[in-house]
Amino acid sequence: MTSLAEQLRRLALPQSDPSLLSRAEAASLLFDCKEAAAVDRDTFFAIGCTGLEELMGIDPSFEVFQSSLFSSMSKGLERSVQSKAVNQQLNQNISLFLIHLSPYFMLKPAQKCLEWLIHRFHIHLYNQDSLIGCVLPYHETKLFVRVIQLLNIKSPTHKWHWLDPIRKPGVPLARGTLITHCYKDLDFMDFICRLVAKSVKVFSELPGNSAQLRVLLAFYASTIVSALGAAENITDSIVSMLLPYIQKGLKSSIQDYRAATYMIICQMTVKVTVEVSLVHSLMLQISKTLSKVPSLAREGVACLNLLLQTQKGDNLGKKPFNYLCNNPELVTLLQGLSEGYDISPLLRYLLPHLVCSIMKYDAGKLEREDHIYISHLEAILQTIPLEKDLDHLLASYPKALDAVLEEHLEGATDQADQNLFHQFISLSQSCGKYKFLEDSDTSLLLSLNHPQPAVRVLALQHLKDVIETSKEGFDESFIEEAIFERLKDDNRDVVMSAFSALEVGVKQVNPEVVVSSLLNIFQRADLSKDGKWYKVLERAVEILVKEKILKEKKELLDEAVTQLLPFMVITNANSKSSEWKMAICLSESDLCSLHPLLKGWPEALQAAIKSSKPAELIGAVNKEMILLFSKNMTSGDPSLLLQMVDDLICVAETESDNVKQKVTAHIIGSVLVQCCCDSQMKESYFSVAIRVFRFLDEKIRNLKACHPAEEIPSNWSIETTQESLVPMDLLTAYIEKLDSDQTVDAEESAMFVFLLKSFIHHLKPPSSFPKGTWWNPESLNQDSQNYLHLLLGLFDLLVCGASEGGNVVQYRALMNLLLKVHVKDSEVLFKFLSILWTYSFNLSNHLNYEVNAMLQTRALYIGYAVLVSQTYQKKKQLLSPSSPVLFSAIINGLDGGKECTHSKFEILTHGLFAGEQFSLYLDCIITKIMATLFEELQTQPKQKSQKKKLSEALESILDCVQNPICPSYVARSLMKILHEVHGEMILSHLLPALDRLLEKVSKEPETMLKDEAVFLHLILGKFNEHSATLLCKNQQSLDLFIKSLHAAKKIYEEIPPFQITALGQITKPFFAAVSDGMVQQKLLKVLFDLLLNCKNPLCAQTISSVFKGISVCAEQIVTELEPPEKTRSLTTVQQTRRQKMQQQKKPQEAELAPETSHFSWQRVMLILELLQHKKKLKRPQALVPALFNLLSRCLEPQASEEENMEYTKQLILSCLLNICQKLSSDGSKVPADVLDKEKFNVELIVQCIRVSKMPQTHHHALLLLGAVAGMFPDKVLHNIMPIFTFMGANVLRLDDTYTFQVINKTVQMVIPALIQVNFDLSESSGSVEEVVIKIIRVFVDALPHVPEHRRLPILTQLITTVGGERFLWVLLVLLFEQYVTKTVTATSSTDKDAVLEADTEFWISICCEFNIHSQFQSMMKIIHYLTELPENKEGNCKTKRQKYMNLPLFISVGTRSHSGKQLRHFKFLSVSFMSQLLTSQSLVKKVITLKLIRLNSSFLSRLLEDVLHYINTVASSVEGNADKPTAKFWRVLLSKSYEMMDKVNALLPTETFIPVIRGLMTNQLPSVRRKAMDLLNNKVQQRTRWQKSQIRQLLELVPELIAIVQCKRKEEEEEQAINRQTALFSLKLLCKGFGTENPMPFVPVLKTAIDLISSEKEEKNVMGSAFLCIAEVTCTLKAQTIPQLPRLMPALLKTLKNKKELISNEIYLLSAVTALLKVAETLPHFLSPYLMDCLLHFGRTTPKLLLSLSPLFSYFV
Secondary structure, eight states: OOHHHHHHHHHOOGGGOGGGGOSSOOOOSSSOHHHHHHSOHHHHHHHHHHHHHHHHHHOGGGGGGTTTTTSGGGGGOOGGGSOHHHHHHHHHHHHHHHHHHGGGTTSHHHHHHHHHHHHHHOHHHHOHHHHHHHHGGGTTSHHHHHHHTTSOOOSTTSTTGGGGGGTTTOOOOOHHHHHHHHHHOHHHHHHHHHHHHHHHHHHTTSSSOHHHHHHHHHHHHHHHHHHHHHSSSOOHHHHHHHHHHHHHHHHOSOHHHHHHHHHHHHHHHHHOOOOHHHHHHHHHHHHHHHHHOOTTHHHHHHHHHHHHHHSOOSSOOSHHHHHHHTOTTHHHHHHHHHTTSOOHHHHHHHHHHHHHHHHTSOGGGOOHHHHHHHHHHHHHHHHSOOOTTTTOGGGGOHHHHHHHHHHHHHHOOSHHHHHHHHHHHTTSTTOGGGSBOTTTSSBHHHHHTOSSHHHHHHHHHHHHHHHHHTOSSOOHHHHHHHHHHHHTOSOHHHHHHHHHHHHHSGGGSOHHHHHHHHHHHHHHOOTTTOTTHHHHHHHHHHHHHHOTHHHHOHHHHHHHHHHHHHHHSOOOOOTTSHHHHHHHHHHHSTHHHHSGGGTTHHHHHHHHHHHSOGGGHHHHHHHHHHHHHHHHHHHSOHHHHHHHHHHHHHHHTOOOSOHHHHHHHHHHHHHHHHHHTOTTOOTTHHHHHHHHHHHHHHHHHHHHHHOTTOOOOGGGOTTTOOOSSOOHHHHHHHHHHHHTTOOOHHHHHHHHHHHHHHHHHHOOOOTTOOOSSOOOTTTOOHHHHHHHHHHHHHHHHHHHHHHSSTTHHHHHHHHHHHHHHHOOSHHHHHHHHHHHHHGGGOSSOTTOOOOOHHHHHHHHHHHHHHHHTSOHHHHHHHHSTTSHHHHHHHHHHHOOSSTTHHHHHHHHHHHHTOSGGGHHHHIIIIITOSHHHHHHHHHSOOOHHHHHHHHHHHHHHHHHHHOTTSOHHHHHHHHHHTTTOOSHHHHHHHHHHHHHHHHHHHHOGGGOOHHHHHHHHHHHTTOSTTTTTHHHHOHHHHHHHHHHHTOOOOSSTTSOOHHHHHHHTOOHHHHHHOOOHHHHHHHHHHHHHHHHHOOOHHHHHHHHHHHHHSOEEHHHHHHHHSOSSOOOOOOSHHHHHHHHHHHHHOHHHHHHSOSOTTOOHHHHHHHHHHHTTOOOEESGGGHHHHHHHHHHHHTSHHHHHHSOOHHHHHHHHHHHHHHHHHHOTTSOOOOTTTOOGGGSOHHHHHHHHHHOOOHHHHHHHHHHHHHHHHHSHHHHHTTHHHHHHHHHHTGGGOOSHHHHHHHHHHHHHHHHHHHHHHHHTTOOTHHHHHHHHHHHHHHHHHGGGSOHHHHHHHHHHHHHHHOHHHHHHHHHHHHHHHIIIIIHHHSOTTTHHHHHHHHHHHHHHHHHTSOHHHHHHHHHHHHHHHHHSOSSTTSOOOSOTTTTTTSOOOSOBTTBOOOHHHHHHHHHHHHHHHHHHHTOHHHHHHHHHHTGGGSOHHHHHHHHHHHHHHHHHHHHHHHHTTTSTTHHHHHHHHHHHHHHHHHHHHHSOHHHHHHHHHHHTTOSOHHHHHHHHHHHHHHHHHOOOOOHHHHHHHHTHHHHHHHHHHOOOOSOHHHHHHHHHHHHHHHHHHHHHHTTTOOGGGHHHHHHHHHHHHOSSSOHHHHHHHHHHHHHHHHHHGGGGGGGHHHHHHHHHHHHHOHHHHHHOHHHHHHHHHHHHHHHHHOGGGOHHHHHHHHHHHHHSOHHHHHHHHHHHHHHO
16 A cells, blocks of 8 residues: 555545445444344334443433433434534543443443444444443453454554454453553553543542442553563653653542552552652652542552652652651551561651751740651651661761761860760761870861871871771771872872871772872972972882782873873983982883883983983983884884874873973974884884874974964074984973073974974885876875875975965975975876865865865965976876876866965966967867857857867866776866766766766765765766767666666765656656657656655655656556556446456466466556646547556456555546546547547446445546546446436535535536537437436435535535526425425424424525526426326326426335325425425515516416416315315315415515416416406505506506406306406406596496396306496496496396396395495486386385395485
């Protein structure tokens, strides 16, 4: 698994676990996984509740969980779709419950509760830590293993993977395994401690908590203590991790928790020593706990004792002591412990504090605490035996005792007090030093420090007697300290007495300290000023020589000799002087026989004294010393030589005003130089020479710095003096001047110049020093490097001296000597100067020398001076390419990084190229060496001779660069100059150097120099677009470049690996310049192989960047992706199945012919990862067949068994998606010549979705299908339902942003493409609608499992994509069906109202996401659908089954069978929802905002028309079911329908309402026309204020109403009569409301009404309405009615004559009377023609009829 795959696995959410999506198995503690899958949720809930009730009987604290985890609401809770806050609260409840459950885990009720939590809340996935914490104390039981088997901990990086081995065998966890893991994994130890702390906190709030915590605390103590005991060493990490929990345990009120903490503290302190501050903190906390909580007091005190026994007990403070003393049972506890244990550590802490606390107060001022201290101390002393020197506390504080006694002794003047005091101190162990001495009348201690030397001498004599007699009362440390202190005394007698005491007690003291003390005496003594110290020093020498340690320890002997050496140098020729005597004494001592340096010195000294004159004695003796010492050093043990040289140099460098020390420094210098002159010394010659030169160099430079103008006298000039060493008369003169306090700077300078001359003269080059062209410091052996180092140092020193100061002449002579001896001719000189010119560029510094800018410039000046004097032939020789001079000059001339560049360049140009004949060459090499010159060589026309010279110049430089003898730093510098010069010729010349360096990297990387590393990087930089073609022509160049790509080792920290540099050269221009496709393929193969095998993240990152930058052809990638044996891609699911069957039939053949074993899936994954972000890919469509081939192989069973292929599938799908996006960025179709759709295996993608259980794989496949849908929609159409069915069952359940985006993307891309392909094929829309309806059903079925906050966006996106106007109603209908068939049955009766309200709000929110047009269109379609449904389940559905085959058809069709009750509920729910939607705030706001008047009135009329039509349908159902049990339902539904109609009407503005009503009045259905007129009547009656425009619109309805009144339709008479009555009523209302101001439109109304009443065949109810209309119109029109009276009155009177009809129809009678009355009231003056008829009619009427006509009759009368 790649790192990216591992990161993705870690980021996976628990809800994406494949086990949750499985239908065949389910996790269970009590059942088998297959059995558990068959058990329903109610059964699990019942099991859990039963267990909880049983637990509540045991422990009432479980009652709080009855209303949360075990409530009926929890049955419907799906945590994977809940918000983060809900899940956090749920996790807290589960964690708390598991803590309560842990003590009862082994009981059956507890297991029942766990079964419910596992089934409902998936705690084995979401709450693994809490679950393991609950069962961990029972790790040795089989039930623990059963719980572990529920967990998915197979991944090696999983926190609990270490428990995986016990899952399969089912054996309990061994205790040893648990303990081992505990101390090896601190996170696990911390987990146990946190578990205990949390459990203690929970149970501490409950009464009687000790029983519940007993098992956990026993597990805690045994595990942690055993883990600490088993660990090899307890680290600081373990201690720091345990400390917070130890603090909590000590503070806890739970006794078992404190006891466990005591045990852990004891085990920890036994195993490890902790800091004193931690000991103090633990002591303070334990003692504070003991003072507050008396329980476990004995254990706490024992823990304190062990803590003090195992740890350092210093400076622990007094606070723990105070808390302990507050415990009244302290002494009793200590006494009890002392009987079986050693409590001295605790007493050692307590007793000093007790004594100090008592003694700090006066006896008369004791407080209560002091009495406690006294009582404790007395009790301890009386009852507890004091062991281990506890009874001798004074011995523990000797210094304090001495200070106190000394202070008291000084103040004791009275004799009696003194006697008493002496009696007291005689009781102590060291009483002897306080006793009075008889001779001094004071104590020994004071006598040793007495101001009078005589008293000190007496004290030392007494001390000597004490040592000799071994008296008691004196400790050894006092004796040793007293003697060594007196050896430092400034009195000779005291020191001599100390010597005597030292000789007696020398066996008792440290010999090294003795030697050091004796040598310190020599450092303090100056015999030239006080010769009496000679005796002291002589005695010191005697004692020193007797020390055996000088023979045993060479270091001490060397120290003694080096410090005594100045006393052996003769600076005074007087044989009676102390200095002389001291020198003779040292020469005659055994010291000369012990040290090899002094071998033969006594004899040589005596011989020199005898053979020399007094005046020459000093010089002769010192000369003899120089010669002898140098001889002893060179002829002695070579292994001791360097140490001896270092010791002598250390002595010589010691600064002092002492004459002997100064002279000794020059003697030593001469000895060291003389050693270098010895030709016998071979092994360490140059090591010694370098040390000697450094000594001389430092001395000379210090002298020049202090006295720069001091000039050497001419008589000591090195040119006139031939001696090889320092002349002895010069040394003698130097000593004489020192003795007389004269200035000796000139003599010192002269002596060092002579030493330098001798050093130069005798310095010889090693035999191995090279004779070739280059002096290459990198290839020289150590001797040659040291020799060259000395030459550079000498040159630097001499050139400085020859340039400035007072001794210029001397140093110039020395410079001539250096050149004469070591640089014998000009050729060798220029080799040496070339080193000086170029060595500053060296990064490795093999010579261990720094050539600064000043030295480099001076070397250039010297080179100039020498060059000027050379002949023409010599200059020409120096200019040859074989000479280092030319290239050294080039480097210096073009280096602009130093201030002296200009001067260096001038020097070279004037000296090296003085002749005219070299001017062109100079111009080519020096001034135009940069890129422009050689660019012109290839691009601009030049003379052949000039081009030839330029080419020769370049080739000369390249030959030098690749030459192995050329120093790598020179080659590196030349390569920098050629940095901008590129081409095949450059690279081809550098291939030998590249081959050599790469070979060194692979075989001897540790010998690789830094300059060589940089040089190699610079060579690799020449692989660029200018030289890339060489890789196609020269196989060596390709091989070397590939070899450099494999050079992964990092040689130097600050220099990147060569592999990284080589990878960096593979740029887009470079790769494009490689013209050979095979070479490109080979480079790609190397890149992929490197990526597969590299372990360096930088390398992987670089390869990724390289691949991203280059432009690659897809065919090349195909070659790398395909295995050596290609397998044909399976194009259909059937072929895949057939292949699986064949594999099952022939398993043996499959074994004999497996996939190529060397096919690496990991390599494929890495290539696919690179392709994810690859933009520069040519012909990406070529990858499609190869990727589908790989996808097919991933789906093969053997591939899945070998390794996890999910990540590989995701990569393949992602690559295919990227290719689709490149080929069709806008999602449109792709031409067949670009990509043939037959190569795109959609079936394989669908199979991938079906087979995989990983959500990430599903996401990638869905996104790919979305992209393919636009390119090849017909291929996706055949697989659309499996895709969306899978989404509903799996993807929709996930709650993460990425999943949400995948769903949106899939919906947006797949569905429009399907719709488009349908239109393209010119087919009916039925097939698309059928598919879309199925898709919507999938989403609706999955809705309960979708997170609440995701439901609205997902459904909105779905319907927006498919078209809200076409399919919003389908979604609503399916949601209604889901509620009726599923939600109602799953909801309790008490919660139904709340659930319905919530669902209705959700449905309304969905509708509000769309425009008003879509919402009303959907309502109309729902009404149509409801109209088509049968009344009852047994009825015949009128809907076309083909069109709505996926809608909720409430008839028995196959398995989709719904009850009649559900059918009625569905209808009621639909109408109720539409009624609520019409009054929803959102819809009303949109209506107001958008001003529906702009909408098409015909559309709105259709809405009302449909509503009215449905009301008609329902009304007929009401009549048809009047005698059935469902009659009440139909009446309620009709009422709801009317409510819906009213709400539609209320939404319509008047401007829209009137045209809508006008349109409805022309509808074919009489019921619609009637209901339209009813709406109009209601509107006219309710509203009082009308605008003029509205009135005009209303008056325009009059003709339509008249048409209805006059209508001769063939409908049923009853229904037609009702409509006509309604129309007449509408005309009556309009006339009443608007006729007064607008009378003319109502004249035709009157005429029509008169026609009706004049007809004998009209229905009486219609005529009644006509009479009422006539009455209203007559009142309104008044005089305008007069023309119609001739027709009106006869008709009225005729009506009144028909007495039978009037009496039988009371309404008819009243209508006629009302009409006649209104006419009479309105036009009384115009009725005279008809008055007689009226009166006659009244007189002939019957009594009953007369009663009705009485008002009219009264009026006429």
